[in-house]
Amino acid sequence: MRLISWNVNGIRAVAKKGFLDTVKELDPDILCIQETKASVDQLDDSLLNIPGYKSYFSSAERKGYSGTCVYTKREPVSVSYGLGEDEFDHEGRTIELDFGDFILYNIYFPNGGRGPEIVEFKLRFYDCFLKKVKKQMDEGRMVLVCGDVNTAHKEIDLSNPKANSKISGFLPEERVYMDHFAETGLVDTFRMLYPDVTEKYTWWSYKTFARDRNVGWRIDYFF
DNA sequence: TCCTTGGTTCA
DNA sequence: CGCCATGCG
DNA sequence: TGAACCAAGGACCGCATGGCG
Numbered sequence: 001m002r003l004i005s006w007n008v009n010g011i012r013a014v015a016k017k018g019f020l021d022t023v024k025e026l027d028p029d030i031l032c033i034q035e036t037k038a039s040v041d042q043l044d045d046s047l048l049n050i051p052g053y054k055s056y057f058s059s060a061e062r063k064g065y066s067g068t069c070v071y072t073k074r075e076p077v078s079v080s081y082g083l084g085e086d087e088f089d090h091e092g093r094t095i096e097l098d099f100g101d102f103i104l105y106n107i108y109f110p111n112g113g114r115g116p117e118i119v120e121f122k123l124r125f126y127d128c129f130l131k132k133v134k135k136q137m138d139e140g141r142m143v144l145v146c147g148d149v150n151t152a153h154k155e156i157d158l159s160n161p162k163a164n165s166k167i168s169g170f171l172p173e174e175r176v177y178m179d180h181f182a183e184t185g186l187v188d189t190f191r192m193l194y195p196d197v198t199e200k201y202t203w204w205s206y207k208t209f210a211r212d213r214n215v216g217w218r219i220d221y222f223f
Numbered sequence: 224t225c226c227t228t229g230g231t232t233c234a
Numbered sequence: 235c236g237c238c239a240t241g242c243g
Numbered sequence: 244t245g246a247a248c249c250a251a252g253g254a255c256c257g258c259a260t261g262g263c264g
Contacts, residue, residue: 009257064241064260065241065260113242163224164224205256206243206256206257207255208224208225209224215224
């Protein structure tokens with residue numbers, strides 16, 4: 001089974017740049033999208049109904065902000081939106097699909113770059129999420145998680161760990177939560193398969209051609 | 224992210 | 235509608 | 244004196260919205 005996670009930074013923008021062709025080529029069984037930046041009524045039928053897939057959308061109340069969706073060939077038993085905690089459920093960040101033999105979360109975790117109070121919000125979000133997952137695991141459920149976590153775990157996971165140790169995305173208090181993910185039983189699959197591989201990133205700064213030079217961060221995960 | 228400015232340390 | 239500023243990442 | 248090492252501040256790009264004429 002092929003699962004894909006993709007932060008598109010505007011699904012309408014990528015739709016103009018071959019999104020549907022790419023999906024066809026990649027042929028995922030389940031495709032998890034973050035940062036759709038759109039509400040359902042802003043999307044036309046080609047995005048709402050991709051042939052062969054069921055689709056589920058969750059949008060922020062604020063226009064043009066955040067938002068997630070999932071396209072899946074296999075039909076889930078049930079789908080729910082949000083973490084079940086009012087504070088975290090107004091920005092379309094969480095889609096939870098129950099497939100019976102496993103639960104899959106597609107999550108766009110908050111970006112803390114706008115200030116300390118947003119970092120606090122991000123940490124509370126992590127906390128709420130982990131409590132929920134722990135409960136499900138204690139009940140014997142298998143849980144898969146993918147999405148944009150917005151934190152690099154260890155020094156190996158970004159180009160300039162020293163210079164970024166005071167920047168949101170690599171703060172000590174954020175990295176501790178990546179430890180908590182592991183303690184909860186959520187395995188960073190990439191790092192499990194490639195424990196020593198360096199310079200593999202999922203996000204690059206828009207500044208100074210960072211992507212061309214592969215100066216980046218690994219902040220998107222499959223657990 | 225990178226470059227600049229300005230401040231500190233220490234051979 | 236085009237143009238520019240703002241918010242966000 | 245000057246080399247080396249920081250901390251802090253500013254410009255930077257792309258998507259989307261909204262105000263204005």
